[in-house]
Amino acid sequence: MLSYSSYTLTAVAALLVTCHALNKCPGISELPDIPGRDVLKGLPQVPGLPVSLDTECHNHLVNLEHRLFQLEAVFALNGKIKEVGKKVFATNGKKVDFASALRSCEEAGGTLATPMNEEENKAIMDIVKQYKQYAYLGIKHCETSGQFMDITGRSLSYTKWHQHEPNGKGKEKCVEMYMDGSWNDKKCNLYRLTICEF
Known part of the structure; x- marks a missing residue:
């Protein structure tokens, strides 16, 4: 399909x-x-x-x-898409590593979902909850600044870190969303749900 x-x-x-x-x-x-x-x-x-x-x-x-x-x-x-403002968040239901998820989203004309506010975070969380799978977000650890940024290199104006996160001390370079909508820094080679934004 x-x-x-x-x-x-x-x-x-x-x-x-x-x-x-x-x-x-x-x-x-x-x-x-x-x-x-x-x-x-x-x-x-x-x-x-x-x-x-x-x-x-x-x-x-x-x-x-x-x-x-x-x-x-x-x-x-079917819970495969959520619309918030001018953004559409969509999943193909597949679990892959961060690089594969990003590539899938870009090939489809979008990018990995990156919530910019609480409403967008909730829309992504709704998909995560329906699939009962954590999902990678379009956020990565920046080597030069030591901070987390979106995949275009912009500073984050919105975050929803889980308590005591991020705690990977630079070793966990990707960010996943838990089913409660909170974020955790994680290694990039694990399989997580692909959610894109358009």
Whole structure:
């Protein structure tokens, strides 16, 4: 079964191919409402295209939007995704080491889940609890500063360390989330649930 991000990427690719073939029809939300257009309300005709193709492009967009909504609903229902603000957290349900988890997320167009506030931490924790598996976070120990940072090298503005953590003294370079949502520094070669953010 394809992952949520695979479905999304496939859907977006199909949209881009369709719109490119139809001379790059614009996105629906960006279109002004121009009176006198002989097409669907709010959708001006694409210059150089007959109305029938313009309508066809619009119908493809509407169908694609509907399918994406259905897929999101299915994955949300199964606990595979959680939405918080503009972020989507998703899992493929696989347990792998840190490097493999990061690679899987990046190949899907995201990165490892890195909570930036309590709400995001809770969304990730909900997935961890459902799968009853600890998960790696997109946080690593920085050799030069001796501090933990997100995987892009930014300082952490939010943390939720478990009591007496981190305690690895530089030997535990990755961070896992417990089922209660608290964090622990851990070695990077253990198998933990993959949770990505998009």
